[in-house]
Amino acid sequence: MMPEPSREELRRWDRYHVWHPFTQMAEYEPLIIERAEGCVLVDVDGKRYIDGVSSLWCNVHGHRHPRLDAAIGEQLQRVAHVTALGASNPTTIKLARRLVELAPPGLEHVFFSDDGATAVEVALKMAFQYWRQRPEPRPEKTLYLTLEDAYHGDTLGGVSVGGVSRFHDMFRPLLFRCLRVPSPNPYRTPRGVPRQRALDHYLAQVERVLAEHHAQIAAMVLEPLVQAAAGMIVHPPGYLRGVRELTRRYDVLLVADEVAVGMGRTGRMFACQHEQVSPDFLCLAKGLTGGYLPLAATLTTHEIWQAFLGDYAESKTFFHGHTYTGNPLGAAVALASLDVFQQERTLENLPPKIARLRQHLERIARLPGVGDVRQRGLIAGIELVRDKATKEPFPWEEKRGIRVCQYARTEGVLLRPLGNVIVIMPPLAISVAQLDQIAGAVQRGIAEATRE
Numbered sequence: 001m002m003p004e005p006s007r008e009e010l011r012r013w014d015r016y017h018v019w020h021p022f023t024q025m026a027e028y029e030p031l032i033i034e035r036a037e038g039c040v041l042v043d044v045d046g047k048r049y050i051d052g053v054s055s056l057w058c059n060v061h062g063h064r065h066p067r068l069d070a071a072i073g074e075q076l077q078r079v080a081h082v083t084a085l086g087a088s089n090p091t092t093i094k095l096a097r098r099l100v101e102l103a104p105p106g107l108e109h110v111f112f113s114d115d116g117a118t119a120v121e122v123a124l125k126m127a128f129q130y131w132r133q134r135p136e137p138r139p140e141k142t143l144y145l146t147l148e149d150a151y152h153g154d155t156l157g158g159v160s161v162g163g164v165s166r167f168h169d170m171f172r173p174l175l176f177r178c179l180r181v182p183s184p185n186p187y188r189t190p191r192g193v194p195r196q197r198a199l200d201h202y203l204a205q206v207e208r209v210l211a212e213h214h215a216q217i218a219a220m221v222l223e224p225l226v227q228a229a230a231g232m233i234v235h236p237p238g239y240l241r242g243v244r245e246l247t248r249r250y251d252v253l254l255v256a257d258e259v260a261v262g263m264g265r266t267g268r269m270f271a272c273q274h275e276q277v278s279p280d281f282l283c284l285a286k287g288l289t290g291g292y293l294p295l296a297a298t299l300t301t302h303e304i305w306q307a308f309l310g311d312y313a314e315s316k317t318f319f320h321g322h323t324y325t326g327n328p329l330g331a332a333v334a335l336a337s338l339d340v341f342q343q344e345r346t347l348e349n350l351p352p353k354i355a356r357l358r359q360h361l362e363r364i365a366r367l368p369g370v371g372d373v374r375q376r377g378l379i380a381g382i383e384l385v386r387d388k389a390t391k392e393p394f395p396w397e398e399k400r401g402i403r404v405c406q407y408a409r410t411e412g413v414l415l416r417p418l419g420n421v422i423v424i425m426p427p428l429a430i431s432v433a434q435l436d437q438i439a440g441a442v443q444r445g446i447a448e449a450t451r452e
């Protein structure tokens, strides 16, 4: 056995051996979380931090929740993993059934994978294959319509339908082509389009592209209600519903990527339910296991599923899978998380927290340096700007968002910004007192980081 490394060794090894995602390793200062209690993380020095971004948007009921911990232990008494390729296990089956019961009507079949990116890849490939195999094939439908600034994960399919130029532009030569319409961003409408007309303006753009290109478009892909990685852009109410009506009218499939917004984050279990929308594909990951284990699901309709049925020799099979697809440990904790939603009335308890967050945001909105605050449920974004009147952004190199979060850390609040946007996205189990602490740290951090 190796002796336990010292904290200094851990820091050194972390900096050198562990290559962290979305992290400039030349500047990386290790933050090593050793344990957690509820919504509080504890680092190797014993310093405590409120988990203000749900460990990157995935934790739901807090860490070390007794029921979730127990669910994994109980599954371990049976089996940790069996393949889903031509085989199954009771836990995964039960989870599929529960998800179908909870999801918007019409989504009856569940394809499991491991991450948000794979959930989206599955939907993209299924949509493509569906048009080739359905009773009246339309193999010319090979394009995807996406939003500018979209984020759907970091595999090449997800990057192809993505549009965050700082992350994605470099890889353009490797990607398939997509059609794009602007993000329906009510804060940054084009000149001459006031906020109140944002909905009509942005839907008209979708309609224009669909009218011209629908014969080649397999599917439209979007994050319903909130474009998270784009900077928590909150769409105008009615946009999702409008997109669903347009995609129906033009015979284009709709992929709803609820990887970030699903599992209660917006105040309802699924974002699509706010606008009574049933997509053709619903992608889930992040919060699906309560933030415990990697597990993802792509739900789809009976019509899509049927196009993949046939004799073995017809090769209509969906030739796609991941080794850990439908992993029973992940399924067990996902089922337990859905139980906790019921037992703790998680969604019913959200409105006072959402209202408290709104009050804080209204106050923060008045600070110099804050251009916009936006919120949907327990998701909030605070956009810092150099000039409130012209909305001129701070140059990203000035790291204003990072500086706010560095300050918040000194007050024991852990956050991660998206450029100039401060994100507040705590576990649904957060207390009002903890929300107050987060908002206080953010407010003081903004004052500190936008001075001069």
Ligand SMILES: *Cc1c(COP(=O)(O)O)cnc(C)c1O
Residues within 6 Å of the ligand: 114, 115, 116, 117, 118, 120, 151, 152, 153, 154, 223, 228, 229, 257, 258, 259, 260, 261, 285, 286
């Ligand atoms: C995080 C995210 C993904 C990617 O999920 P991973 O689990 O990181 O692969 C996809 N879509 C959206 C909307 C996300 O927020």
